[in-house]
Structures are given as structure tokens and as C-alpha cells.
Amino acid sequence: MRLLYHHLAKGGLCLRPPWSLVEHIGFDARATNAGGPWQWHNPPLRPCPPIPARWPDPVEHPDCATLHRAATAPVATPSRSFGERVVGRVRRVAVRLTGSEALGTLTFREATRQLLPPAAFHLAKRLRARWRSGQGGASGRTEPSSLGLDGDYATWAEAKAASGGYDSEHILQKTLHALRKVKSGSAVYERDSVLFDKIEYSWPVLSALMWIAAQRGGHLNVLDVGGSLGSTYFQNRFFLETLHSVRWNIVEQKRHVDVGRSEFQDERLRFYETLEACLVETKPDLILLSSVLQYVEDPYELLDKLHLTSCQFLIIDRTPFSASTFDRLCVQRVPESIYEATYPCWIFSKPRFRAILSLHWAVMAEFDSLDRLSAPVPLEFKGLLAICRPS
Numbered sequence: 001m002r003l004l005y006h007h008l009a010k011g012g013l014c015l016r017p018p019w020s021l022v023e024h025i026g027f028d029a030r031a032t033n034a035g036g037p038w039q040w041h042n043p044p045l046r047p048c049p050p051i052p053a054r055w056p057d058p059v060e061h062p063d064c065a066t067l068h069r070a071a072t073a074p075v076a077t078p079s080r081s082f083g084e085r086v087v088g089r090v091r092r093v094a095v096r097l098t099g100s101e102a103l104g105t106l107t108f109r110e111a112t113r114q115l116l117p118p119a120a121f122h123l124a125k126r127l128r129a130r131w132r133s134g135q136g137g138a139s140g141r142t143e144p145s146s147l148g149l150d151g152d153y154a155t156w157a158e159a160k161a162a163s164g165g166y167d168s169e170h171i172l173q174k175t176l177h178a179l180r181k182v183k184s185g186s187a188v189y190e191r192d193s194v195l196f197d198k199i200e201y202s203w204p205v206l207s208a209l210m211w212i213a214a215q216r217g218g219h220l221n222v223l224d225v226g227g228s229l230g231s232t233y234f235q236n237r238f239f240l241e242t243l244h245s246v247r248w249n250i251v252e253q254k255r256h257v258d259v260g261r262s263e264f265q266d267e268r269l270r271f272y273e274t275l276e277a278c279l280v281e282t283k284p285d286l287i288l289l290s291s292v293l294q295y296v297e298d299p300y301e302l303l304d305k306l307h308l309t310s311c312q313f314l315i316i317d318r319t320p321f322s323a324s325t326f327d328r329l330c331v332q333r334v335p336e337s338i339y340e341a342t343y344p345c346w347i348f349s350k351p352r353f354r355a356i357l358s359l360h361w362a363v364m365a366e367f368d369s370l371d372r373l374s375a376p377v378p379l380e381f382k383g384l385l386a387i388c389r390p391s
Contacts, residue, residue, distance in 0.1 A: 017048075017049060018049055019046055019049075020045070021045070021048060057359065057391075062298065062300070062301045062304070066298075147333065147334055147335055147373065147374075148332070148333060148373050148374035148375060149320075149330040149331070149332050149333075149345055149347065149373055149374070149375040149376065149379075150330060150331060150333070150375075150376055151329075151330045151331045151376070152328055152329070152330065152376065153329040153330070153331070153344070154329075155329075156297045156329065156344055158329075159329050159330070159331055159344035159345075160343075160344055162331050162342070163331045163332075163342035163343045163344055164341055164342045164343065169255070170339060171339050171341060172255055172256060172259065174339050175190070175228055175229055175231075176229060176259055176263065178190040178194070178195050179229050179230065179231070179234065179263075179264065180263065181195065182195075182234050183234065183263075183264065190231055190234065190235075191231060191235070199235060200370060201235070201236070202235075202290075202317055202318075202369065202370060202383070204317075204365070204367035204383060204385075205232070205236075205288075205290070205315060205317050205383060206236050206239060208313075208315050208365070208385045209222070209236065209239075209240075209286075209315070210239065210243075212285060212286055212313050213243050216285060217244065218243050218244035218245070219243065219244055219245045219246075219285075220240070220243055220245070220246050220247070220285065220286075221246075221247045221249070221282060221283065221284045221285045221286075222246075222247070222248045222249060222284060222285070222286055222288055223249050223251065223275075223278065223284035223286065223287045223288065223306075223309065223311060224248060224249060224250045224251070224288045224290075225251045225275075225287065225288065225289055225292055225302075225306070226251070226252060226289070226290075226291075226292035226295070227248075227250035227251070227252065227288065227290070228250070228252065228256060229250075229252075229256060229259065229260050229263070229264055230248065230250060230260065230264055230269050232288065232290055233248045233250075233268075233269055240268075246268050247268060247270065247282060247284075248268055248269050248270070249270050249271075249272060249278045249282060249284060250269070250270065250271050250272070251272050251273070251274065251275055251278055252271060252272075252273070253273075254273050256271070257271040257272065257273050270282075275305065275306070275309065279309060283310070284309070284311050285311060285312060285313060286311055286312065286313035286314065286315060287306050287309065287311045287313070287314045287315070288315045288317075289306075289314070289315070289316045289317070289319070290315075290316075290317040290318050291317070291318035291319070291371070292319075293316065293319055293346070293348070294319055294320055294345045294346040294347070294348070295343060295344070295345060295346075296346075297344075299346060299348075300356055303356070303357065303360075304360075307360045307361075307388070310388075311388065312387060312388050313385070313386070313387060313388070314361055314384075314385070314386040314387075314388070315383070315384075315385055315386075316382075316383055316384050316386075317369055317383035318369045318370070318371050318381055318383065319348065319369070319381060319382060319383065320345075320346070320347045320348065320371075320373065320375070320379045320380070320381055321347070321348050321349070321350040321353065321379060321380055321381075321382050322347050322348070322349060322350065322377050322378060322379045322380075323349075323350060323351075323378070324347075324349050324377060325349055325351065325352065326349050326352070327346055327347065327348050327349050327352065327353075328346070328347040328349075328376070328377060329344060329345075329346055329347075330344070330345050330346075330347060330375065330376065331343070331344060331345065332344075332345040332373070347375060347377065347379055350382075357386065359389075360388060360389055361386035361387065361388055361389060362386060362387050362388075362389055363384050363385070363386045364384075364385045364386060364387055365384065365385045366382060366383070366384045367382070367383050367384070368380070368381070368382060368383075369381035369382055369383050
């Protein structure tokens, strides 16, 4: 099981015959898995099966990743924090220098006040305050009031229980207020409900959109999953208006769809509650996933579902990746200055993500995204352009 999953996670090919082609003879007390012939004994050997004309595609079972993460979850072991280790060392040094066992029970503050001259003590206080104010960026830990990721949760349910979610009416109304200004021309650009006085283009995404449109004779049909009220569409509207035709289809939560239809829908911009409802009306050329996959409970299941839409192109943007072997589930915290919220968020293992993606998509280009977040592990926000592999 573990070897087969390792092959899938790394994009390898594991050839497994439909029945055993070897005879196992190691049945004795020294065997690891076959202490007796009654459980693992092979039936009579059969001839080698014929070589198929077409090999089946390697597909990961949708439950495999969840089961593997649960089976390999690290066991929590008691460990002292960095601060506790520093305090312990200070106590031991204080006892050794003074010979007083009483210093072994002092707090960090009391011990340093005893050992340091007043000027040095006050300097240490200032340095400690500066370190505490900057420790979010240094260590990846974030206070609830700051923008960033923290935690390492075993299941989506645990992460959701520790967060307030994204589908709140307050966030929707703030996004609506901002995009109304963008639509009317009184504001220039909106991202994540925040207004900007200058458009911050994702030039790789815009280039990919225009490149795909060029191959379609100046026509563009986009399936924008989780596209809010049209943020990416309005961001690139100036360039999109130069094309012969544009259809921008957004699949979102019901409240977003209701508001989108009443406020922004026109002949170009459309809103749908499900993929199926969208595909009944139109056949998009490309799928856009901009800051979406990390907020989905099962992102790989969504990718499998999107593969069945028969879209030829895939654009992923603003997605966090780490160099780790495993995906990490965190909680993202957004400060009140933007909109006060917390919600589960994945940090994807880049090797694993690319291996799974490669089953159906060939990556043509990769690029850096604009986002920056503090996190418990080193990460980078990436985007990519991929083309669907022939089935």
C-alpha cells in the first residue's frame, strides 16, 4: 500500500498484474507477513496475462490522500518551547555562577534582573519587545489579528471548527460595495474586497488568457471557479474588451450568485451555482482557479471533476506551495482592516500536487503570484498554465 501510494504521489507508474506471477515459499516463523501458509499462500500459478493494447490511466482513489495523511500523521510528543529552553538555560547558568540554588526557581525576568546590570537589563527588554513584534515573520507564527496562516490540522473538520468560515454575509457585502465602485468607474481595482488606486495585473494570467483567445480567433470562454463577483474579469476588462467575444462564467456560492446576477450579470459575465448548470448553457475553453483550491475541502476531487468538463486549458493562480512531501492544513486569519475572518486553508506539497496534476494536465508554464503570507513553513504562491492531456 505504502509503495503504491508513493508511486502515485510522485507521478510514477506501478505495474501490478491482476494475479500473482511468482510463487512465495517463505512461510515460517521468521517471516514478517507470512508466518503460516494459511493466509498468504498463493493459488496455483496461472499464465501471464496478455499485454493490453492500451494501458489504463493511473488514477488516485479520492479517499487515498485522506487515508494516507491519517495513517502517517505525526504523533505529538511533549516538547519544551524555545522560551522554556532559554529560561532553563538561564537558571542553570545563574546557579553555576552564583552558587545559589534559589536562582534555579526564578522566572526569566527575575533571573536576568539579578544577573545583568540595569542598562543591560533595559536593553534586553527593548530587544525582546522588538523580537516579539517581529516573530510572526521570523517564525511563521501569527497572532489572530494579523494576516497569515497557522496550525497543522489533521482533518478539515478540525480546521473548520477552529475558524469562522468564508461564506459570511459581511464579506460578501464588502466585496459587493467595492466592485460596485469598480463597475461604475469610481474605483480602479478590487482584490479580496479591498480597493486599490492602481490595477495590480497578474501579467502571466493575462498573457495566458490572451494567448488562448488568439488560438480561438479572438474568442474567449472562461470557467472561473470561485470567482467571487467577477474580480478577475473586472481586473482584466480593458484588455478583454479588445477581443471579438468574451463569455466569463463564474461558479460560486448561492448568495454570491444571487448578488452577481442582480448586480453584474450581462451578456459577457454570467453566474452559476454549479458546474453542471454552467455546462448546460455553454462549453468553456479554459478553467480558471485563482486563489481557490486552497480553500476547498478536497481540492484533488475538484480537479478530477473539472477534468471531466473537457476544457482544454487550465490556469491556476495565487496558490500556496511548500517543498514538503505532504500537504498541510492550516487556518488563515484575516485582520479586521480587510474583513475579520478565519477559514481553513491548504498549503500544497508542490511535488505531490504536480504529480497528481500531471495525470490529466501537461504544465506549459509556471510563474510567481502576487500574494505573500506568513506561515508555519516556508511557502511560495505560484501559478501555472496547463493543457489537458489527450485521453
